[in-house]
Amino acid sequence: MTTKKSKSENSIVDIARVLGISPATVSRALNNNPRISEATRKRVKETAKEMGYRHNSMASSLRNRRSNIIGLIVPRISMYFHSFFITSLQRQLQAAGYNLMICQSNDSVDLEKELANTLYSARVDALVVSLTLYTKDITHFEGFLQQGIPLVFYDRVPVLGAPAYIIKGDDYRGGLLAGNHLMQAGCVHMAYISGPMSSSIYQERTRGFLDALAKQGMSMREDWVYHHELTVENAWNSLRRLFEGEQLPDGIFAANDTTAIAAVEFARERGIRIPDDLKIIGYSNDPRTAIVTPAITSIEQYPSEMADKVADTLIHALQAHPTVFHAIGEPLVCPVDLVRRMTT
Incomplete structure (x- = not known):
């Protein structure tokens, strides 16, 4: 039968x-x-x-030893910077004949490890990663390095470096720009709300901001510096503590725009005049910062330009291009700029 x-x-x-x-x-x-x-x-x-x-694309990839698939691990797809980055990167890779397999770690180190193993088993041709806030050990990416599979870290990169392609924003300069601008705007009592110091981007933004103040002979109150995940709830908790004492800050540097928007809403609820009583700077130039009232000064990261650098690096590496785009292990730093609006 x-x-x-x-x-x-x-x-x-x-x-x-x-x-x-x-x-x-x-x-x-x-x-x-x-x-x-x-x-x-x-x-x-x-x-x-x-x-x-x-x-059967998998069988074909086994024969050709190429899948034409690039793996991507991002912390959260919902974040403006990463969503814009993904759109630009996918467009460029597809034009070059590659598909993008997008995974989200949700800032979980365990999930990041699982995703790295899954993408390795899926035989992706290369891997692009923006690390979680808490990733310190990157040994879960060793399989890619040992097999010569191109590995690119972008934005949130290993703090101690890695034998991979490193493409990052100039977060130190972003912190400098924020500090200098607040001082030029007349602020003398500044507060800083940052992300966890386990992450490379917040280490650099903090260092730049504090260096800007130190160069002008200014310092910050330790109890006006906060390091935590930059959610709306955490922002409001920090803002309540900032404004419960007798001396109040006249400037806030928020290390992401979600926190800056929360600061504007908090000030409105408390009757704090912006920018007369309080000046605020955010980070990332999320489109929301241009449409809230008052519009928020922010640091532009240019996610599309960073995607350009990542795409160029991948294509050069995958096609064994004779021209060295940039050396493995040496960071390629993308520029940032301050976009001034009504909060300063």
Whole structure:
């Protein structure tokens, strides 16, 4: 007794048998080989569709040792910087013949490790990673390094460096710009709300901000510096503590725009005049900062330009381009700028 083969199980051999041609001809036609006439290609594709044939990309990648898939691990897709970065990177990689497999770590180190193993097993041609806030040990990426699979860290990069491509924003300069601008605007009692110091970006932003103040002979009250995940809830908790004493800050540097927006809402609720009584600077230039009232001064990170650098690096590495784009292990630093609006 024989069972009828389901459509999904039909192979190139089955298509060849129906059409009375060789399996090699079917394979070439499905892959648009110019040696096969357009009429034959059309006939093969129509028959394949009718028979429910599905191309086995994994088997093909095993034969060719290439999947044409780039893995990407981001902390949170919902974050403006990363969502804009992903859109730009995907567009450029697709134009170069690669697909992007996007994964989200949710700032969980355990999940990041699991995703790295999954993408390694999926035989991606390269991996792009923005680390979680708490990643210190990067040994879960060693398989890529040992096998010579291009590995790019961007934005949140390993604090101690890595034998991989490193592409980062100039977070130190961003902190400098914020500190200098607040002082130029007349602030003398400044507060700082930052992310966890386990992350490279907040280490650099903090160092730049404090250096800007130190160069002008100014210092900060230790109890006016906060390091925590930059959520709306955490921002409001920090702001309540900042404004419960007798001396109040006249300037706030928020290390992301979510916190800066929360500061504007907090000031409105408390009747604090912006920018007369309080000046605020955010970070990332999220589009929301331009439409809230008052519009918020922020540090522009240029996510599209960073995506350009990542895409160029990947394409050079994957195609073994003779021109060295930039050295492995040496950070490529992307510029930032201050965008002044009504909060300063």
